[in-house]
Amino acid sequence: MFEFLNKKSEAPLVCAMFNYKNNPMAGFHIPGHYRGQGVLSDFRKLVGDDVLKIDTTDEFDNLGTLHPASGAIKEAQEVAAKCWGAKRTFFVTGGSTVANLALAFSMTSPNDELLIGRNCHRSVLTGLIISGAKVNWLIPKKLNDWAIFGNIEPNDVEDKLKNNRNIKLVWITNPTYEGVISDIEAIAKICKKYKAALIVDEAHGSLWNFSAQLPNCALNYGADAVVHSLHKTGGSMTQSSMLHLSKNSCFDENKVEHALKLLHTTSPSLLLLTSLDAARAHLSSQEGKQQLQNAIDNAKYFRQEAKKIKGLSVLEGNIDITKLFIKINNLTGLQLEYILEHDYNIEVESASDEGVLLLSNLGNSREDFVYLINCLKDISSKKYDITQKNVKIMPLEDPEIVMNLREAYFAPKEYISKEQAIGRISSEVIALCPPGISILLPGEIIKKEHLPYLFNYDKLEVIKE
Ligand SMILES: Cc1ncc(COP(=O)(O)O)c(C=O)c1O
Secondary structure, eight states: OOSSOSSGGGSHHHHHHHHHHHSOOOOOSSSTTTTTTTSOHHHHHHHOHHHHHTOOBTTSTTOOOTTTTOHHHHHHHHHHHHHHTEEEEEEESSHHHHHHHHHHHHHOOTTOEEEEETTOBHHHHHHHHHHOOEEEEEOOOEETTTTEEOOOOHHHHHHHHHHOTTEEEEEEEOSOTTOBOOOHHHHHHHHHHTTOEEEEEOTTOTTGGGOTTSOOOGGGGTOSEEEEOIIIIISOOTTOEEEEEETTOOSOHHHHHHHHHHHSOSSOBHHHHHHHHHHHHHHHSHHHHHHHHHHHHHHHHHHHHHTTSTTEEEOOSSBOTTEEEEEETTOOHHHHHHHHHHHHOOOOSEEOSSOEEEEOOTTOOHHHHHHHHHHHHHHHTSOOOOOOOOOOOSOOOOOOBOSOHHHHHHSOEEEEETTTTTTSBBOSOEEOTTTOBEEEOTTBBOOGGGGGGOTTOSEEEEEOO
């Protein structure tokens, strides 16, 4: 019945979906297009018959339910938990955004004090608007030459926890978007010493479990919860993520599950859930391991060849080597992105003030990297005369928060021009995605230093005086 799998237990949900697709029943339920019969025929051509045949939600077709987990969905989550060495793994169809919201919603309460990396994703902050918990900032090292955040120093975590014994939870993003690694082993030990729980947002590290040449997953260091955006680099479909609780997690799994249930859609896509099962099975398979090895080798090849190009630098150090943050002398990141896209037909992951981020992915070939290197050689040999507005992407300012996030979010507000807003208190979360790091938060004083980042905004939402 299965094309590549030897037994059902290798990928329970993939197998259940094969079964469902191959044994159609007469259906009188949601989704109303009924296996693709009721859609625009050009749309069917676009996505293919099979995608529509398996577009269904839970509770139907004996495939199981997500909340509470049952059937093949439950089995797939259990296999994933085993694969990552977790006590419990939850599949999430709203990305790591929903995973972070659920952790904040279930594990923090109004006025709890938390320690959070300044470079956290905006979903963490949105979660705290829901819960009402209070933020203490942990400022990562600033890599000023690259205009990005670097690692978080364990000593800084210890100082904060020593000086504020009310802090109950530490929340770290690791790796950073550009791949910089913090010493999670040391940070986890410090958290244990001060009886603070540890969440690691490992959204960009979902491949780490599958190669000894990549950093160690925080679950192995005893982080209480870890979030993985499998869809970012792990090969699952866009919006699908996993939330793991470690073997000795101090978090109550029922509370996390309850929060996920409240925050999730009540119609989770089986296609997305199945893609999580498939991605985990693929990364565990010989073929997947080989693809990951190729991605690592391609990244090494790129780093080696890049050294030979005059004026080109690649971010090195304690880093996930598959993330290639590069810059070229005399070009900003946005300019380099523009040239790569328009002159060379290359789409990058993102561009920032100084550089451009490229990923060495499971799906890339060596030829892709040979082409990229040749293009970069060409670019470095040319002189460009590009004028561009003074826009900034990566906010490195230390936020001055004067009100609780939740109170500020729900306070009476008004909209005024951004120039008039200097000195006022923001009542909204503003963050460019990617990387989703906040430029302004509810309760934060707006300063003139913010203005270059707010190039998309004429008016800002501030608290009424
Ligand atoms: C560190 C980090 N956490 C969480 C998220 C949210 O992930 P998702 O896009 O899967 O909702 C992102 C997205 O970019 C991220 O960079």
